[in-house]
Amino acid sequence: MAPSRKSLETERNLQWLIWILPALVLYLVFMAWPLFNSLRLSFYTGSGFKLDNFIGFDNYARLFGGGPESARFYGAFGHTFIFFAIHMLVQNTLGLTFAVILSKKVLRGRALFRTVIFIPATLAIVVTGFLWKLLLNPQWGPLNLFLNQVGLGDWALPWLGMTSLALVMVSLVSSWQWVGIPTMIFLAGLQSISDDYFEAAAIDGASPWQVFWTIKFPLLRPIMGVVAILTFTGNFNAFDAVFAMEGPNGPPDYSTDILGTYFYRTGIAGQHPIGIPDMGLGATISTITFVVLLVGVVIMQTLSRDAQGERK
Amino acid sequence: MTRTLPKVPFRASELPGYLLLGVWSLLVLLPLWVMVINSFKPALDIFRDPMGLPKMFSTAGYEALFVQGNFLTYFINSLLITTLSILGVLALASAASYGLANWASRASRYLLLAFLAGMMIPIRIASINLLGLIKDLGLMDSLAGLFPIYVAMGLPMGVFVLTEFIRTIPKEILNAARIDGAGTVRIFLLIILPLIRPALATVAIFNLVTLWNDLWFPLIIIRSDDQRTLMLGVIRLFGQYQTDWNKILAVLTSASIPIILLYLFLSKQFIKGLTAGAVKE
Numbered sequence: 175m176a177p178s179r180k181s182l183e184t185e186r187n188l189q190w191l192i193w194i195l196p197a198l199v200l201y202l203v204f205m206a207w208p209l210f211n212s213l214r215l216s217f218y219t220g221s222g223f224k225l226d227n228f229i230g231f232d233n234y235a236r237l238f239g240g241g242p243e244s245a246r247f248y249g250a251f252g253h254t255f256i257f258f259a260i261h262m263l264v265q266n267t268l269g270l271t272f273a274v275i276l277s278k279k280v281l282r283g284r285a286l287f288r289t290v291i292f293i294p295a296t297l298a299i300v301v302t303g304f305l306w307k308l309l310l311n312p313q314w315g316p317l318n319l320f321l322n323q324v325g326l327g328d329w330a331l332p333w334l335g336m337t338s339l340a341l342v343m344v345s346l347v348s349s350w351q352w353v354g355i356p357t358m359i360f361l362a363g364l365q366s367i368s369d370d371y372f373e374a375a376a377i378d379g380a381s382p383w384q385v386f387w388t389i390k391f392p393l394l395r396p397i398m399g400v401v402a403i404l405t406f407t408g409n410f411n412a413f414d415a416v417f418a419m420e421g422p423n424g425p426p427d428y429s430t431d432i433l434g435t436y437f438y439r440t441g442i443a444g445q446h447p448i449g450i451p452d453m454g455l456g457a458t459i460s461t462i463t464f465v466v467l468l469v470g471v472v473i474m475q476t477l478s479r480d481a482q483g484e485r486k
Numbered sequence: 487m488t489r490t491l492p493k494v495p496f497r498a499s500e501l502p503g504y505l506l507l508g509v510w511s512l513l514v515l516l517p518l519w520v521m522v523i524n525s526f527k528p529a530l531d532i533f534r535d536p537m538g539l540p541k542m543f544s545t546a547g548y549e550a551l552f553v554q555g556n557f558l559t560y561f562i563n564s565l566l567i568t569t570l571s572i573l574g575v576l577a578l579a580s581a582a583s584y585g586l587a588n589w590a591s592r593a594s595r596y597l598l599l600a601f602l603a604g605m606m607i608p609i610r611i612a613s614i615n616l617l618g619l620i621k622d623l624g625l626m627d628s629l630a631g632l633f634p635i636y637v638a639m640g641l642p643m644g645v646f647v648l649t650e651f652i653r654t655i656p657k658e659i660l661n662a663a664r665i666d667g668a669g670t671v672r673i674f675l676l677i678i679l680p681l682i683r684p685a686l687a688t689v690a691i692f693n694l695v696t697l698w699n700d701l702w703f704p705l706i707i708i709r710s711d712d713q714r715t716l717m718l719g720v721i722r723l724f725g726q727y728q729t730d731w732n733k734i735l736a737v738l739t740s741a742s743i744p745i746i747l748l749y750l751f752l753s754k755q756f757i758k759g760l761t762a763g764a765v766k767e
Contacts, residue, residue: 187593189670193585194597197578197641204638205604208612208619215614223618272510275503282496289753290511293518296749296756298699300717301742304724305521308731316520316536350513358761400764403606411608414701418721434610441614442706453614460611471606 213464215457225454233458243440243455249428250436257345257432258409265349266401269356270394274386276357277364288361292354299351303418306347310334334419337429344430348415352408356401363397364390399478406470411463413438433463522743525735532731547736551723557740559712560719567629567715568697571636572690578637579644579689580682584674586645587652598649604642605763609635610702620707629715631707636697644689647762651685652678691752691759698745716741 216233218225237247272291276284294302309315310333318330333343367390375385413434416424422438424431439445441456516537524532525547527540551557586598609616616635617626625631655678663673679686704715714722720741727733749756 187589187591190585190589190594193670193674194582194589194594197582197601197645198597200578200634200638201601201604201641204616204619204634205609205612205641206600208615209607209609211615212612223621268510272507275507278500278503280497281500281503287507287511288757289750290514291507292753292757292760293514293746293749295760296695296745297742298701298717298720300699300701300720301738304720304734305517305738308734309517309520314533314731319533319536354757355761355764358757359764362761404764407606407608411610413610417701437613438706442617457614460614464607464611467607467611 209464212457213461215454216461217454218457219452219454222450223453225457229454233455236455237458237462246428246431246436247459250424250431250433253341253424253430254410254412254432254434256341257348257412258406260342260345261349261352261405261409262402264346265353266356266398266405268349268353269401270360272353272357273360273364274390276361288358291357294351295354297351299348299414300418302347302351303415306350307334307419310343335426337426340420340426341430344415344419347419348409348412355404359397359401359404360394363394367393395481396478399474399481402478403471403474406474407467410467410470433459437463518746521735522739525732525739527732529730529732532735544732547730547732547734548740550727550733551737551740555723555726556711556714557719557723557737560714560716561740563629563714564698564716567632567636568694571633571640571697572693574633574637575640575644575693576686576689579641580648580679580686581674582641583645583648583652584678586649598645601642601645605646609639613702613706617706626707627709627713629708629713632703632715635703636693636700639696640689640693643692643763647685647689648682651682655681687755688759688762691755692762694748695745695756695760 215225217228217230219227219229219233236243238244272287275281276288278284281287309317312318312330312332312335317333321327321330331339334340371389371393372385375389380388411434412432416430416432416435417438420430422435422443424435437456437459440459441451441453443449444451520536523539524536526543526545528542528544528546531541582601586594586601620626620631620635623631659677660673663677668676699717700715701717701721704718705721708714708718711722720737723737724734727737
């Protein structure tokens with residue numbers, strides 16, 4: 175008897191599933207399952223890797239309840255938000271500006287500028303972090319040597335050692351590194367805008383400023399949503415920049431402590447003076463980071479979809 | 487016959503644009519210049535004249551890391567784990583994308599979505615449980631422990647880019663091959679893989695930069711010196727050399743020059759690779 179049509183189809187489906195299976199298994203075992211488990215472990219405590227004592231929301235109470243951990247946690251959370259906000263403000267504004275300039279066909283040396291702007295994005299955060307740490311060194315750093323030489327010695331500050339400045343400096347260095355990414359994304363967006371719009375605007379005698387606000391800016395809105403989400407997911411779980419430039423403790427006086435460094439100290443490295451990681455509390459910090467990321471992305475996606483809907 | 491592009495005349499109205507890009511380019515290139523040039527100077531000369539060319543050309547910094555330090559080990563470790571992980575990602579992601587692009591069903595749509603979700607969620611969040619998993623597998627403190635994590639990390643973006651690309655391949659080509667009697671494996675190896683080479687390059691470059699530069703997973707998994715990756719080595723040497731700028735700058739230069747050089751040759755592909763996922767083809 176010939177196989178029925180249904181079983182043939184099942185066989186074909188199975189065949190495609192086999193192609194997907196190796197990737198799926200690895201993805202589930204090393205990404206989805208550990209993620210799920212890390213969320214689950216936020217309700218447990220124990221010693222070292224053995225988290226077998228269910229404690230309900232006790233870990234959360236420690237972070238939100240007003241105790242000593244709570245102050246650190248709120249501090250780290252606030253700093254992470256500032257870190258992200260500076261990227262949105264500085265990195266993405268600069269990126270948009272660069273993209274608008276680079277999209278002009280009358281500009282010479284566009285390829286060269288594009289290449290240069292993107293160089294830092296290919297480097298390791300550790301390398302740029304250490305490099306800027308040297309450049310900003312209060313005594314020997316070229317920046318302060320230069321300021322002293324030109325008679326601006328009063329401005330030669332310990333850039334990374336002041337509680338008021340350190341976080342801003344780290345955020346600026348990180349923006350310096352990543353500005354190439356939004357630049358290229360915006361540039362691709364600008365280049366996909368039909369020339370008809372610009373020709374029509376030219377005929378109407380629109381100024382470059384008007385062209386920007388009435389044509390480019392509205393048409394880039396959906397891309398701004400993409401850039402905002404990328405900036406958010408990329409920076410809300412940042413770690414390397416602070417770790418390289420300031421260290422795992424977020425000095426001075428925890429002023430550069432962000433969720434990434436706080437998580438590292440609590441859940442992985444162990445805090446001074448005990449040096450034993452509290453993995454349950456670590457799992458709680460990552461669960462909160464996860465929830466914030468999820469909620470943030472959903473909000474941003476809704477906002478940028480509404481912005482798109484408005485235009486239609 | 488030679489064709490030259492029409493040269494764009496310089497326009498004064500674009501002056502602010504040139505100025506801004508020029509200043510920014512300086513802000514990018516000066517730090518890199520300081521890094522490279524001072525790695526060849528004796529320590530005192532660095533502080534006397536941080537911007538100038540070396541008066542006395544010294545390779546003492548490089549000798550220190552390559553001869554006395556274990557820099558070469560770190561470098562080879564990174565090269566090894568990065569290469570193997572990229573090959574793993576390309577193999578698994580291209581096979582999965584082949585399946586996802588051809589299997590028209592609701593299940594395959596959900597599977598694709600499940601993979602794509604990974605692009606939004608940083609795998610670091612799963613670190614606590616991943617550490618336990620790696621420990622249970624007996625891979626703690628070894629380069630091999632990074633391999634499954636790195637491949638899993640590369641899959642979402644790889645599946646996204648490759649599935650999109652395979653879907654653009656005209657069905658007629660595949661049907662013609664099928665009529666000629668080629669099976670799915672032959673079609674994949676002889677037709678699909680050669681056609682998706684540009685997309686494979688995009689995925690490879692994205693992972694090259696991400697994995698070569700990764701600090702987090704080596705930091706939490708590896709302790710032994712002979713298993714250290716390059717970034718972990720950089721951290722170690724930075725701490726060890728402290729105020730010895732000549733050596734530190736040699737470390738930073740050696741760690742970044744390979745990628746910078748590769749980037750200068752393949753800048754288009756790099757930009758495409760690192761913004762893939764955000765920019766539609």
